[in-house]
Amino acid sequence: MVALCLGAAPFISAVPQGFASDLDGKPFDPFRAAQGKVVVLIFVRTDCPVSNRYAPAIQQLSAKNAGKAVFFLIYPSKRETADSIRKHDREFGYRLAALRDPQHILVKESQAQITPEAAVFDANRRLVYHGRIDNLYEDFGHARKSATTHELADAIEAAIAGKKLTANATPAVGCYISDLE
């Protein structure tokens, strides 16, 4: 059972100063909640059309890895409120735990720069992959009909199996997280 309702889970000391929080405003540590499983953080933004278009794919990928990897949606924007995030997640059919990260604690730990961007941590909280979900978008306005490489799915599979990845970072295409500040 994923402990999403831990309430005031104390953040652990390895996290830099500050903390991410759940939608009730309580500090929340996804690594602690994952209890040693692989952790997948997906950085998104409610007004980013690229990350929104990925919603069905993200939901499917988390269902496929249920029990082995724990997914969290991370909203890094200060401007996005818990209510607007709840509404957004409902509309897009997300059933994942959503966290706010206005202080960019998880952003920094994941080296994330874009929404949507994924970060995969192994059972030892080691960042094994960060970057795009797949290659649907090659660049601004250069979208494929469908993706031909699936970096995030490959990274999750490797992390679960404890294998080493050949590439642990690929640039993502989307909206700049740095713009949020």
Added chain:
Amino acid sequence: MTVVPQKVTRTRTFLSLAGIVLLAALSGRVLAQQNAAAPTAAPPPQVTFNRDVAPILYRSCARCHRPGEAGPFSLLTYPDAKSHARQIAALTKSRFMPPWLPAEGALKFADELRLSEDEITRIQAWVEQGTAEGNPADLPPKPSVVEGWQLGKPDVIVTATKPYALPASGSDNYWNFVFRTPVDRSRWLKAMEIRPGDKRLVHHANVLVDRQQNGRRLESEPGAGFGGMELTIESEAFDPDSHFLFWKPGSIPYAEPDGMALRLGKDTDLILNTHLQPSGKPETIQPTLGLYFTDKPATKHPILLQLENDRLLDIPPGEKHFVVTDEFTLPVDVDLLAIYPHAHYLGKDLQAIAKFPDGRSETLIHIPDWNLNWQAVYRYSQPVKLAKGTAISMKFVYDNSDDNVRNPNSPPQRVAAGNRAVDEMAHLWLQVLPASAADAKTDPRAEILEAMTRHNLQKNPEDFEAHYNLAALLMRRGEVEKAIAQFAEANRIRPNEPTVNNAYGAALLATGQTEESIPHLTAALNERPDYFDARYNLGNALASLGDFRGALAQFQAAVRINPEDANAEANLGSAFAEIGDTKQARLHYLRALQLNPNHELAKENLQQLSGNPSPH
């Protein structure tokens, strides 16, 4: 006794119109954090939002980036702009935004959205210097926004009968909505506002004028709409669909100048062809059209010229530079009003050039990095004069390799012409207004269309539409024998096409080849039993051969299909008279006169029946 009046049926031309495209999502690509390019011009000491950036955003971005419009976020205030500053800098620098495909050229288009180098440099400097807000006194007034219908309240508002449910995920989606007879009599349409529904989902939309209700036949049930990227619309000759009715994000509805209104008949359907992109959640789309009429009928008749060479489209997998060309020489002087290049996802570099009779040449449009998602109709800021003898040429380059990320096939496949998104097209449409000399004996549109069809037959002697259209033009000129030869070719290529069989039969009938006409008229009816014109023509053919009972049956069927046609009623009366049923004959003559009190033959025949020979 009486001569049965013969009516040569209306003939039709086939215009295949490309409707098409789009989707593009706003995306950014992270490269490195530092901005490599130094500004080329020295920026002012401190670039501020209020003084330097807001005027650019208001003029070139706010049309879409404001609430309710297509942009995914607003760019009306300093916090808005600051929150997206790096995105703005990156996307304007790469010229992905604002979306404007044509390269800068000598000819100017209306509503050009291209940013100048200086504007791009200013935005880069603003972001590099820390996105300062500046002095509030420098901030220009917000762009004025017209709420609601942009041209005032429309005369008629029509909404799609059924919404379309767009799935949450998947690739691009093309859906057509059929709007039914929005008028109860012929009206002149001077403007249309297309409200496609959620503007963030619809990348572009095209309205096609469907005078023969072709679209309805493609619906699974009335009002359901139908899928498909490209449509072929059958239209009457000499009333070609001459206007581009196109919507893209940021489009401002456009009123045609006086005399250039579009005729909208009682039975005209409007088909809205939309290109939709899934958003990540299920959506419903239910577009609305606002129609604006004028009392001023059309006196100027622009037409759409099409250059194309789909037949040459056979692109091997991996081919990076596949070239398709076409060239057409204008038979009359024209004003070029607008241009619409069209290819699918393999198109790379699209260009059109005019070579003038004096040897000069001018680029009409050049799109160096084609993106179907941002396709548009481009209207010239001033009409471009093209003299008789000007050669218009198109050169489209295609990339069917893996380097083209938009390639719908991975790995690349051989691609030929077709209507699906995975097929290709090589089309260039031009809206031209032919100059008509005061003493012109011929309609210049007919001259252009004839030159066009002959050009098409040169490219492809098996071009069905060209044979048919040439035949229709020749019929119109009264050159029936030549028309018959062209109908025969069209009929050879597509033996079952009812429109051709009917027109071919009618032409044979008109030249006294009655027996030869009957198999064609019959074939038309086998294919389309409710085809009024073919019933009527077959009735006439049988009557000419003395088979009045056979004729009677055809006219009865014709009157059932269209009870409002005085000619069919009059001929039905004559058929009854021929078999000796004067009571029925009288009834139908009277009905014909009810429908048209001036129907001479009905009058005459009625008098004959009454034993009062006409004075004629």
